Amino acid sequence: xxxxxxxxxxxxxxxxxxxxxxxxxxxxxxxxxxxxxxxxxxxxxxxxxxxxxxxxxxxxxxxxxxxxxxxxxxxxxxxxxxxxxxxxxxxxxxxxxxxxxxxxxxxxxxxxxxxxxxxxxxxxxxxxxxxxxxxxxxxxxxxxxxxxxxxxxxxxxxxxxxxxxxxxxxxxxxxxxxxxxxxxxxxxxxxxxxx
Numbered sequence: 001x002x003x004x005x006x007x008x009x010x011x012x013x014x015x016x017x018x019x020x021x022x023x024x025x026x027x028x029x030x031x032x033x034x035x036x037x038x039x040x041x042x043x044x045x046x047x048x049x050x051x052x053x054x055x056x057x058x059x060x061x062x063x064x065x066x067x068x069x070x071x072x073x074x075x076x077x078x079x080x081x082x083x084x085x086x087x088x089x090x091x092x093x094x095x096x097x098x099x100x101x102x103x104x105x106x107x108x109x110x111x112x113x114x115x116x117x118x119x120x121x122x123x124x125x126x127x128x129x130x131x132x133x134x135x136x137x138x139x140x141x142x143x144x145x146x147x148x149x150x151x152x153x154x155x156x157x158x159x160x161x162x163x164x165x166x167x168x169x170x171x172x173x174x175x176x177x178x179x180x181x182x183x184x185x186x187x188x189x190x191x192x193x194x195x
Contacts, residue, residue, distance in 0.1 A: 002074050005036065006084055010063055010091035015099075017059060017092075018123060023130035024059035026137050028066060038070035045142040063092040156189055 009031050017024035025048060032038045039047075047069065051061035067088025072081040110116050144161075145153030160182050167173040 002071065002076075003084065003087060006067055006070065006087050007091045009036065010067070010088045011095055013059075013063070014092040015095035018127050018130065021058050021131075022134040023127055025062060025134040026130060028059070028062055029137060032066050032070060036070075039066070039073055041140070042142050043069060043073075045138070045140065048138065060089060060092060063088045152189075156185075160185065 013024060013027045013031060017027055029041075029044055033041050033044050044066075047062055047065040048058075050065060051058045054061050064085050068081040068085035070088075071084030072078065076084070107116070141149075144157040145151075147154045164178050164182060167178050168175055
């Protein structure tokens with residue numbers, strides 16, 4: 001039953017995950033944490049962090065990790081977790097494959113049609129809203145700390161978030177450099193790296 005639910009859930013996510021990447025994260029979180037309870041929000045936040053650090057699209061990476069974690073959390077072995085991982089990944093990719101095959105043939109013929117243009121003009125703001133939703137979803141206690149419980153961590157998180165945003169958007173610093181510098185600062189702050 002769990003594997004069937006995984007297939008249906010991630011097929012639906014793949015089908016309605018307009019905008020991919022960060023836009024799909026809010027859909028995944030809603031399904032696996034809120035609706036099905038396959039994992040805690042803290043576990044999901046960790047999965048998002050790992051998905052961002054590994055090569056490949058973040059939505060697909062998240063589906064892979066979620067599939068494994070959901071099955072293992074349900075009491076199955078690691079081998080079954082691997083099967084859950086493969087199933088979630090396949091289920092997420094399948095709708096895109098089908099839609100791109102169908103849509104590419106349709107778009108080649110009707111790309112200039114006013115109705116097609118109108119649909120795409122409406123979808124653009126929706127995609128931006130989904131990405132903004134994912135960003136706001138990640139601004140939580142697990143990622144930023146709490147101003148009450150862990151004030152130094154919260155202050156450092158806000159400073160790093162603001163500095164990263166400005167570095168990438170205003171000063172056009174390479175995001176890889178921003179990640180490495182932020183990781184080093186975090187390592188120093190938590191005592192993993194010598195000052």
